Amino acid sequence: MQRRAQAPAPTPPACAECARFTNLARDAEREGDHSRATDMRVMLRRHQNAGHPAIAVQLEGEL
Template sequence: MDRRTPAPTQAAPVCAECVRLSNEQQAANAEGDYSRESDCRVLLARHRTAEHGGER
């Protein structure tokens, strides 16, 4: 079974935290650390909800 996750989530334009979390997610995926990738995806979604009014 392929445990790879979907493509990394896109960051909101010009938001340093979105960019940081998106980069961390991509790095984790490249390293095969899917647990850390999932954590980043969750943190990014929470950040977007809190700071940008939802998913982008």
């Protein structure tokens, strides 16, 4: 059974760092590197939790 990583949220990124992590995750997913894609989504969430408190509260239920 193959596990498929969850795709990043479809909403446009709020800042340049969000866009960078989103694009890196998407690129890794397309290349089949699911581990790197997951790493980029983790980095995106960490960035959002540190730099986007309003977004972090909104995403809390999704984790």
